[in-house]
């Protein structure tokens with residue numbers, strides 16, 4: 265069995281940076297260290313960091329003192345202000361690309377644009393970006409959510425960094441008919457685009473594809489959905505123990521890809537498992553053949 269591992273699989277720049285900052289903080293600082301929500305959307309990495317006494321908390325009300333590390337996809341402006349008001353130490357590991365989206369929204373607001381953030385309402389990154397704007401600002405995951413939008417004087421658009429370009433294009437084209445002035449910032453992150461297009465090509469080529477990453481990770485879920493559209497034998501797992509050898513029955517080419525928040529060691533474990541399944545099967549086939 266041939267196993268093709270996506271070249272881009274695994275940690276992106278922003279996640280690597282956040283994890284390094286967290287580890288450095290654990291090495292240097294004494295006292296309590298917290299993250300506001302999980303630092304990245306991967307439960308296994310969050311558990312590892314807990315061994316270094318970096319503890320995720322759901323809200324600021326749960327944090328009485330010490331240091332707060334800001335996760336890679338950022339927090340809201342109000343939360344930042346609360347951290348300062350509480351006198352907590354803050355290590356800002358917000359990815360610079362997410363920071364840029366926050367700054368663009370603030371700029372568009374100052375310049376009086378009606379703003380559309382293309383993304384998922386409940387995603388913390390989107391909530392954070394939204395908090396930097398005021399006035400006429402809304403979130404839309406698709407054009408269906410903009411159906412009854414009236415004409416606007418001028419519209420500014422930014423996107424959640426993990427959105428699919430196709431989605432952004434649809435919304436941009438819809439908004440062209442809703443205003444005479446449209447300003448678009450393509451804030452979709454390159455790391456996401458590269459992972460998506462590479463996985464898309466692999467899904468066309470193989471008999472089965474395994475997507476490794478947190479079930480709570482938006483970019484991993486989107487990767488899995490995209491692969492499934494082309495290859496019905498797409499399986500999304502967090503860890504190797506979730507794999508079922510039967511998934512690879514009759515498959516001669518298998519691909520492994522992973523979201524931007526998946527560490528190499530989890531990918532390696534999945535690859536080793538599939539390799540072992542293939543070797544066992546090939547050995548059996550060789551014995552059976554005359």
Ligand code: SF4
Nearest residue numbers: 276278359361425453
């Ligand atoms: S996917 Fe892009 S925006 Fe998100 S953390 Fe990684 S580098 Fe930053």
